[in-house]
Amino acid sequence: MYATRHLARRFAFSQTRRLSHVPSNAPALKSATSEDLAHFSKILPQTCILSTLPSLNNTPSTTTIEELAPFNNDWMNKYHGKSEMVLRPRTTEEVAQIVKWCNEKRIGVVPQGGNTGLVGGSVPTKNEVVINLANMNKVRSFDPVSGILVADAGCILESLNEYLAPHNHIVPLDLGAKGSCQIGGNVSTNAGGLRLLRYGSLHGSVLGLEVVLPDGTILNQLSSLRKDNTGYDLKQLFIGAEGTLGIVTGVSILAAPAPQATSNVILALPKFDNVLPLFTKVKRQLSEILSAFEFFDREVYDLAVKHNQGRALNADDVEGAECFVLVETSGGNREHDEAKLNALLENLLESDEPLINTGVLSQNPAQFASLWAIREGLTEAVSKEGKAYKYDISIPLKAFKEVVDTTREHLRSQGLLRHDAVKNVVGYGHVGDGNLHLNIVAAAYTPEIEAALEPFVYELVGKYKGSVSAEHGIGVMKTHALHYSKDEVNIEWMRRIKNLFDPHGIMNPGKVLP
Amino acid sequence: MYATRHLARRFAFSQTRRLSHVPSNAPALKSATSEDLAHFSKILPQTCILSTLPSLNNTPSTTTIEELAPFNNDWMNKYHGKSEMVLRPRTTEEVAQIVKWCNEKRIGVVPQGGNTGLVGGSVPTKNEVVINLANMNKVRSFDPVSGILVADAGCILESLNEYLAPHNHIVPLDLGAKGSCQIGGNVSTNAGGLRLLRYGSLHGSVLGLEVVLPDGTILNQLSSLRKDNTGYDLKQLFIGAEGTLGIVTGVSILAAPAPQATSNVILALPKFDNVLPLFTKVKRQLSEILSAFEFFDREVYDLAVKHNQGRALNADDVEGAECFVLVETSGGNREHDEAKLNALLENLLESDEPLINTGVLSQNPAQFASLWAIREGLTEAVSKEGKAYKYDISIPLKAFKEVVDTTREHLRSQGLLRHDAVKNVVGYGHVGDGNLHLNIVAAAYTPEIEAALEPFVYELVGKYKGSVSAEHGIGVMKTHALHYSKDEVNIEWMRRIKNLFDPHGIMNPGKVLP
Ligand SMILES: Cc1cc2nc3c(=O)[nH]c(=O)nc-3n(C[C@H](O)[C@H](O)[C@H](O)COP(=O)(O)OP(=O)(O)OC[C@H]3O[C@@H](n4cnc5c(N)ncnc54)[C@H](O)[C@@H]3O)c2cc1C
Numbered sequence A, B: 001m002y003a004t005r006h007l008a009r010r011f012a013f014s015q016t017r018r019l020s021h022v023p024s025n026a027p028a029l030k031s032a033t034s035e036d037l038a039h040f041s042k043i044l045p046q047t048c049i050l051s052t053l054p055s056l057n058n059t060p061s062t063t064t065i066e067e068l069a070p071f072n073n074d075w076m077n078k079y080h081g082k083s084e085m086v087l088r089p090r091t092t093e094e095v096a097q098i099v100k101w102c103n104e105k106r107i108g109v110v111p112q113g114g115n116t117g118l119v120g121g122s123v124p125t126k127n128e129v130v131i132n133l134a135n136m137n138k139v140r141s142f143d144p145v146s147g148i149l150v151a152d153a154g155c156i157l158e159s160l161n162e163y164l165a166p167h168n169h170i171v172p173l174d175l176g177a178k179g180s181c182q183i184g185g186n187v188s189t190n191a192g193g194l195r196l197l198r199y200g201s202l203h204g205s206v207l208g209l210e211v212v213l214p215d216g217t218i219l220n221q222l223s224s225l226r227k228d229n230t231g232y233d234l235k236q237l238f239i240g241a242e243g244t245l246g247i248v249t250g251v252s253i254l255a256a257p258a259p260q261a262t263s264n265v266i267l268a269l270p271k272f273d274n275v276l277p278l279f280t281k282v283k284r285q286l287s288e289i290l291s292a293f294e295f296f297d298r299e300v301y302d303l304a305v306k307h308n309q310g311r312a313l314n315a316d317d318v319e320g321a322e323c324f325v326l327v328e329t330s331g332g333n334r335e336h337d338e339a340k341l342n343a344l345l346e347n348l349l350e351s352d353e354p355l356i357n358t359g360v361l362s363q364n365p366a367q368f369a370s371l372w373a374i375r376e377g378l379t380e381a382v383s384k385e386g387k388a389y390k391y392d393i394s395i396p397l398k399a400f401k402e403v404v405d406t407t408r409e410h411l412r413s414q415g416l417l418r419h420d421a422v423k424n425v426v427g428y429g430h431v432g433d434g435n436l437h438l439n440i441v442a443a444a445y446t447p448e449i450e451a452a453l454e455p456f457v458y459e460l461v462g463k464y465k466g467s468v469s470a471e472h473g474i475g476v477m478k479t480h481a482l483h484y485s486k487d488e489v490n491i492e493w494m495r496r497i498k499n500l501f502d503p504h505g506i507m508n509p510g511k512v513l514p
């Protein structure tokens, strides 16, 4: 398997770099043993322990390696751990006891939520103990007046939304993985997703966290206050820390009132240059009801059609379109929202030099879903077409096309743009957030293509002072690329924070920091 | 003066507590000398230095103590420093050089913005060097497409709003002190203010910071990206750190599109119990255009009228009202917004058991301003009536009245509720944010009243798991009360963060941590 080879190479690299930074007194991590298993059996019932290790008196385990596979392999099946023990605590206290023991014994642990992360952060790099939060799945409280929801970290995002629906509220976060990902995983990856344009980032909407620190201390910041300026806002450090500073066990978050009406439209643009003026105009005219502004280029749209993602637009509607934009509105009054959207469309179509060729407006919930299906199906279309190299980057909006084109030209100049190597170079993403998903679709993963892409793409991102990871995080996948987005001073201070919280380096080792 | 005596007492207390925590190797801070002055004269031109110290060859300074007074005394004229040196650097590089020197020489520094803080954080406790940011007042960039504004920390909030106006954007933050406070000060206090309900907290809208750390290192996190998940979000630590971890020199913030239409209404409620159902209803019906929901009780309204704040409502409108709510809408379409607001009012008045007695709706900009003037004039009315003990607390919405009433009853039971002692106990604040301003208006500040109020009020807040400082911060005023909102684990971890960034304790000494 190429993925594995590739992984091994990268680890070797990151190992070398890491070594030079780890304080010399940091001991190597130990593997969990049958003794540890015996200890955990005192904390947890057997139903909460999965381990292939024999018992203390050498009785072989009845658990098979296959049973551990879902916890050892990531969503992309690209990263593969060798953990022999998965623990599924039910309470914060249990998490604390487990972590305390691991810290004393210098055993590495991997906090795991829904295991939907896309950068290999949620599975072991070696044989660390996996602490899976799935059993911590209760809503602790919800106040319909303030909208403040307090929940166990292991609650699944979609379940929380279902819980909130009868209270006319929604989680201020939505993403394709909602059926599996957990709120604790969302917080730990600072997930962005489809509602960010409207509801802002988790740094604003998360009001409190309960965290088990690497030494087993419980840091209770589970405030259910909207405003609290009493000292440093420590919880912020754990938002996006990808489980390297502690285990999030509880989350307090400000739910948003459910919109009364939603609508969407796909606009076809004659040229990319129109995207920016269009965005400005749309923001201005729809203002507070604008909830998504998603961009996708013609090439990826054609892939979506080819692979039956959503219902294709009419030939007339796509003719001469260089790219598309999906606009969504969510508001408190259907009539008002439709009036605003119609006024926008008229204004767009009637202008002297129209920014758009056509617009396809959904007229009912089925059409609404079908327009979203095109946008949401792009990822799948890409993966059906071939092997995808995925770059989740933030760059200035105006550079979106340039980055896609430059990458394509670069591959062409290397002689790699041909049907048996790189088939497509496509771009789509959340224009509203400056977040471009650059996808290079190849016939197969090859070292040659990868060498042509990296560090080329990261250097391109660096040139625009962009981010090499807009929303997916660093995990193990991008530790070597962190320096393209963060300078040495920043990385050094991250390292100091890491050492402060986790001096023995037990917490999700090998992730985030190079 | 009572204020001074009171201050001295509190310091003695916090000093004792602090000593037991400072690592034993932390040296005492030194006073700045003529030698230091000579050094700073090499970094800054004379126009940027104000000092009463003699020069190295003993020439007396021409600067008077009076000239330093505005930098030594806080906005309330309650806290008084004795700094002999105010530095006003013009660049980040200059700030870095100054701080580096102070760190090496163990000289305490106080970062100062507009000096409008309300907890004594912005003035020295002794004779620390004041580093005032007023000369760093340039906008660095603004991108009207993304709405991202990058500015020097010393830019005055109102000036930034004026800068943005022609670009149809606003700073997502507004407060009474806008004409003097600086964006760096706002960030450092994590200021809330009047737009928080709509635009969320600075933890969400600040996208990047440039910070000079206590050792003089420049930490550049001045990202102008909306999304960036590359490692720990270190900048968050400085939001609300009140200048104790470093000096903010640059701020990148997401400006909001300017609303096309705003409107407001004051609703008179027969009883406090109606506030919560009203809030729920208003949130539901106005949803995304609701931009303020401000509460004030009858007693403070009467004070506002007595002291001519805004134009009094008609006698009919206030008759039988136990409290009031000011509702503001900001939206993209005047017609739609008015329709929504009118529908709400009709719905409220026509119901069988109306939640409100009456509503006074502004019909034009002058009336809009005049309704706001009542709400914004409450603070002034209170201070005209007498000496105010001010508590800026977060508690569950439903406890607002209970806290005001309990405090009043407590004072009554102590025999202190009489015209020559406590005259009024009033409450107002941002219901939408759970933020209550509890004000005790007395004939004079007396130790007796203070003893009756503290720790009584803080304990009350603690009982509701509230915050002893919703938005103003801790400064020197509330270090002794921090433990009512944060447990020992939290305070201990704050201290570790402080020691990590500022091992010599030079950065705003005596503030935030007990
Ligand atoms: C189909 C699909 C669509 C996606 N769309 C988006 C998108 O639009 N936007 C976006 O930002 N991301 C997206 N993602 C990736 C996203 O990061 C994850 O889906 C999600 O946020 C991770 O949650 P999880 O519970 O699965 O965490 P995991 O995958 O289990 O873990 C992710 C990281 O967080 C850590 N972690 C998990 N739980 C905890 C905890 N309780 N305490 C401490 N650390 C913890 C893990 O150690 C790991 O480093 C998508 C993924 C998929 C598969």
Ligand SMILES: Cc1cc2nc3c(=O)[nH]c(=O)nc-3n(C[C@H](O)[C@H](O)[C@H](O)COP(=O)(O)OP(=O)(O)OC[C@H]3O[C@@H](n4cnc5c(N)ncnc54)[C@H](O)[C@@H]3O)c2cc1C
Pocket (backbone or CB within 6 Å): B075, B110, B111, B112, B113, B114, B115, B116, B117, B118, B121, B122, B123, B133, B153, B154, B174, B175, B176, B177, B180, B181, B182, B183, B184, B185, B186, B187, B188, B189, B190, B191, B192, B193, B194, B242, B243, B244, B246, B247, B248, B249, B471, B472, B475, B508, B511
């Ligand atoms: C009339 C009035 C109304 C107010 N209304 C509100 C309100 O509605 N909501 C609210 O939250 N607050 C309010 N405040 C208080 C509020 O905290 C301050 O007005 C403001 O945010 C502080 O900004 P400043 O520039 O004046 O900071 P300063 O007062 O100069 O400093 C405040 C703190 O921040 C630190 N600091 C300042 N600048 C920097 C910097 N560049 N780097 C590091 N540290 C720095 C100081 O050391 C100090 O600890 C009000 C104050 C007044 C006088």
